[in-house]
Amino acid sequence: MNLASGNYTVTITDANGCAITRGVQINGSNNLTQTVGVDSSGCTVPSGVIRISGLNGQSPYTISSTSGVVVGQNISMLSAGSYNFSVTDNLGCSVVGIGIVPQTVAPTATAQADSSSCGMMNGRITVNASGVNGPMQYTIGGALQSTNVFGNLAAGTYGVTVVDGLGCTTSMVTQVYNQNGPNASTTVSASTCNQTNGSITVVVVGGEMPYDFDFGGGSQSNNQTNVGSGNYLITVTDNQGCTTTVGAIVTNIGGPSATAISDSTSCGGINGSITVTATQGTPPYSYSVVPGQNQTSNVFTNLGNGNYIITVTDANGCVTTAQATIASISIVSIVNIIPQDVDNWRQ
Numbered sequence: 001m002n003l004a005s006g007n008y009t010v011t012i013t014d015a016n017g018c019a020i021t022r023g024v025q026i027n028g029s030n031n032l033t034q035t036v037g038v039d040s041s042g043c044t045v046p047s048g049v050i051r052i053s054g055l056n057g058q059s060p061y062t063i064s065s066t067s068g069v070v071v072g073q074n075i076s077m078l079s080a081g082s083y084n085f086s087v088t089d090n091l092g093c094s095v096v097g098i099g100i101v102p103q104t105v106a107p108t109a110t111a112q113a114d115s116s117s118c119g120m121m122n123g124r125i126t127v128n129a130s131g132v133n134g135p136m137q138y139t140i141g142g143a144l145q146s147t148n149v150f151g152n153l154a155a156g157t158y159g160v161t162v163v164d165g166l167g168c169t170t171s172m173v174t175q176v177y178n179q180n181g182p183n184a185s186t187t188v189s190a191s192t193c194n195q196t197n198g199s200i201t202v203v204v205v206g207g208e209m210p211y212d213f214d215f216g217g218g219s220q221s222n223n224q225t226n227v228g229s230g231n232y233l234i235t236v237t238d239n240q241g242c243t244t245t246v247g248a249i250v251t252n253i254g255g256p257s258a259t260a261i262s263d264s265t266s267c268g269g270i271n272g273s274i275t276v277t278a279t280q281g282t283p284p285y286s287y288s289v290v291p292g293q294n295q296t297s298n299v300f301t302n303l304g305n306g307n308y309i310i311t312v313t314d315a316n317g318c319v320t321t322a323q324a325t326i327a328s329i330s331i332v333s334i335v336n337i338i339p340q341d342v343d344n345w346r347q
Contacts, residue, residue, distance in 0.1 A: 032057040043168030048078035048101030057089030106168040107131030118242035123153035123176035181242030182207030193318035196228035207238030255318025256281030262324040272326035281314035
C-alpha cells in the first residue's frame, strides 16, 4: 500500500472481534536538492570535476553519470562541456542536475628577440607571459625552465612554448637576427716630395655606430693626415665590439729633377739663353731663374753672362734646382794691315 504523508488512524481487529485503534503519522521526505560546483578542465587532459554537495535527502546517495568517473559525490576526469547527472537517496528520491565544465584559458605570451652580433652566439630571447594558472615554465625546444630568458643564442628561428601550471600551452615563433660587423675601405692620398703629407680616409658600412678607428696608435678618427709613405693596417671596432681590419698603402710621389744647358752671349750683349729639361715629379712644371721671374716655359732668353740658379717646381709643389753659367764670346780684334811691295806680283 502506497500512502502519502499525513495522519492516519489504524484499527486492528482479531478473530474474536476484539479491536484496538491507534493514530499513526507518516512523515514525507522533502524534495531532494543539491548544490553543484565545477573545476575547469585542463588544456591537455580531461581534468574537469563536477562537485555535488548540499544534498538534503537520506544518505547514502547514488550518483549516476554517463561521463567521467564518479568518486563519492564528485564526477571527475571530464573534458570541457555540459553534463547531466542524477542523484538518488536511500528513500528513492532523486534529483537531476547539470554541470557545465569550462575550458581552462591558456596563457598568453609575447617574445622579444635581441640580435646576435658578429656571427657569434650572443643573441637573446625574452618571453613575457601571463595567465591564471601559474607557475609558468618556458622552453625553446629543450627542457622546461622557470626563467623567461634564453641567452647565448646564435642567429636563427626559434619556437618558444609557455606551459602553465595545468599543462596548458601557448607557442610562438621568433627570429634572432645576426647583426653583421662593419666593412671598411680606404681612400689614400700619396705623400709628395718625400714628406709626411699623405692622408688616409676610412669609409665604413654596416655594423653599429659609433665606430672606433685604430691606426696602430690607439683610438683615432677615420681621417688621418700628415701621413708618410708606407703600409698601414687599420682596425675598425663598432658599438657591438665587432671588428674588421683594412690595409692602406701610402706611396710617395717624388719631386722633379732638372738639367740646364746654356748658350753663351755674343759680342758682349745680353743675348744668352738657358734651356732647362725637367723629369720625374708631376707635370706641369714652373720655372724661375735667379735673378728673374717665374715662367711656364723651360727656356730663358736675353740673359747676360754669369752664373744662374734655375728653380723647377712641379704640380705638387716639389722643388729642385739646376745651375748654369753663361760665358761671353770674346770680340774679334781689328788688326791693321800694312801692304808691302812684292816683286813680280803681277807676273
